[in-house]
Amino acid sequence: MQAIFLTDPPDCDVPSPNEEKSKRRKWLTDLCLEYVEKYICNTNEVTVLVEQIRELHKAHEQPFRCRQQDCEQTYVYHSGRVKHEIDVHSLHVDSDPGEKDAFGYFKCRANCGYVYSTKATRNRHERQTHPDYDHNHEPDKVDDKTPTQDYLYNYHRGKLAFGADPF
Numbered sequence: 001m002q003a004i005f006l007t008d009p010p011d012c013d014v015p016s017p018n019e020e021k022s023k024r025r026k027w028l029t030d031l032c033l034e035y036v037e038k039y040i041c042n043t044n045e046v047t048v049l050v051e052q053i054r055e056l057h058k059a060h061e062q063p064f065r066c067r068q069q070d071c072e073q074t075y076v077y078h079s080g081r082v083k084h085e086i087d088v089h090s091l092h093v094d095s096d097p098g099e100k101d102a103f104g105y106f107k108c109r110a111n112c113g114y115v116y117s118t119k120a121t122r123n124r125h126e127r128q129t130h131p132d133y134d135h136n137h138e139p140d141k142v143d144d145k146t147p148t149q150d151y152l153y154n155y156h157r158g159k160l161a162f163g164a165d166p167f
Contacts, residue, residue, distance in 0.1 A: 067093060078103045079115050086113045109133070 012031070015024045063074040064081040068089040075081040082105075085091040092113040096102050105115035106122040110130040116122040126133055 067091065077117070078105055079117060082113065082115050 015027050063076050064078050066073040066075075066081060066085060066089070068085060068091055071089065073081075073084055075084065078101075082093075085093065094101070094107065094111075094113060096107075099106060099109075101107055101115055103115075105117055106119050108114045108116070108122060108125060108130075110126055110133040112129070114125060116125060
């Protein structure tokens with residue numbers, strides 16, 4: 001029999017209120033662990049999630065190491081490593097064409113070698129450090145044909161993009 005309402009009797013042995021607090025606490029902990037293992041941890045979604053968390057944890061344990069031989073510096077972020085490599089070793093590693101490097105960081109379009117985690121940070125760097133750089137050919141400009149002011153169009157376009165019923 002399974003308890004559905006709070007007034008239903010429990011289907012397992014419950015310690016009495018007179019038991020020691022530590023025994024009641026251990027009973028509750030064991031019961032919670034049993035239910036978590038039975039109903040949560042045996043699903044594929046949780047297994048995938050646990051693996052993703054392990055990969056993220058491993059990424060922080062294995063920081064980015066300087067690519068210069070005989071240099072033992074390590075960094076948590078790729079952008080910090082690149083800055084070190086350029087400033088200390090004058091090492092420029094840029095083999096990927098396009099706006100982003102292999103780690104997904106935005107590359108400076110003035111070709112100084114620095115990388116940034118966001119476009120906004122990259123653009124600010126370019127304005128401050130490379131004032132002579134021609135910013136007119138930026139590919140991320142929005143063309144005039146996009147109806148950004150038409151809120152009804154954007155509303156229904158968003159609903160259709162996410163598969164929602166527009167009516």
